[in-house]
Amino acid sequence: MTVQMTHNGEVQIAYETFGPPAGEPLLLIMGLDFQMVYWPDGFCQALAERGFHVARFDNRDAGLSTHFSSPKQENPFRVLFRGSARPVYTGSDMVDDGLAVMDALGWDNAHLCGASMGSGLALAAAVLHPQRVRTVTTFAGGPLGKINVLRYVQFGVFPRFARIKHPDTDEGAIRTLVDMIRLLSSPNHPFDEQWARSAAEISHARSPRDPGTTQRQTAAGHNLGDVARRLGEITAPTLIINGADDPLIRPSAGTALARRIPGARAVVYPRVGHLLPEHAWTTMADAVAAQAGG
Structure with a gap:
């Protein structure tokens, strides 16, 4: 794949495409602090x-x-729980970045699929720009709004993140990313260390992880205006997918979110955590296709 660039004002956005240009347009929106390569190539090909x-x-x-x-500098977990950071940009700015990619591809509208924080951005796009959104599929997300989100956060994972310690070297940074992926994966399915290592190496080579990104993107996610109260305005068909073994977001978050969106459906995938493992690619690709065809 060839990385291409587009702009939202002065902000440059990198993107890649898969599949025939004449195909159904589908925009994948990644979550907090993760790069687009965490949408696995195999899933994109599927x-x-x-x-x-x-x-x-x-x-x-x-x-x-x-x-x-x-x-x-602020503690990123304090930002998550208290929202104490002043936003450098807003969630609406991040929504507009995705629309800029659609514009660059000549898409008047598209199917949206978001993961984790990206699920909130996809839903926000459906509220703020309904004419641009054909369908929405969310993965590993939950109700919007800081208070609503915190009800479904599994707090026990954060001390485990804090215990990840490796040397301040390139190899240490890669091992940190692999350990983070491991913590976010299902404990009830073999961990794909080869994919995790490959994604971590590519991610680190493209841009080393900046903990400040966690702070800034979290603050942006808390600044989506009244979108959380407007989910009932969504008219795009909406499918909500959560992992039964998600160590970060309780699976019940999907059902709670579905209650706020007219006609939305919530499903839970077994042996799936907060990231999409290979054994679920076919199931989720089929679900996205069925959603688009419905």
Whole structure:
């Protein structure tokens, strides 16, 4: 795949595509602090084989897209729980970045599929720009709004993240990413260390992880205006997928979210954590295709 660039104002957004340009347009939106390469190539190819023209992109402040700096350093977990950071950009800005990718591809509208924080951005797009959204599929997400989200966070995973310690070297940074992927994966299915290592190496080579990104993107996610209260306005068919073994978000978050969106369906995948493992690619690709065809 060839990385291409587009712009949302002065912000440069990196993206890649899979599948035939004449296919059904499908935009993949990644989650907090992760690059587009965490949408596995094999999953993107599975979607392309089902007739989609797939685009994945680096959110601002991640990967090859424009990076930002914070006015002061803050503990990212304090930001998550208290929202204490002043936003450098907003969630609406991040939504517009995805629309800029669609514009670059000549898509008037598209199917959206978001993971984790990306699920919130996909839903926000369906509220703020309904004419641009054909369908929405969310993965590993939950109700929007800081208070609503915290009800479904599994707090026990955060001390485990804090215990990840490796030397301040390239290899140490890669091992840290692999350990983070391991923690976010299902304990009830063999861990794909080969894929995790490959994704971590590619991610680190493209742009080393900046903990400040966690702070800034979390603050942006808390600044989506009244979108959380407007989910009932969504008219795009919506499918909500959560993993039964998600160590970060309780699977019941999907059902709670579905209650807020007219006609939305919630499903739970067994042996799936907070990231999409290979054994679920076919099932989810089929679900996205069925959603688009419905």
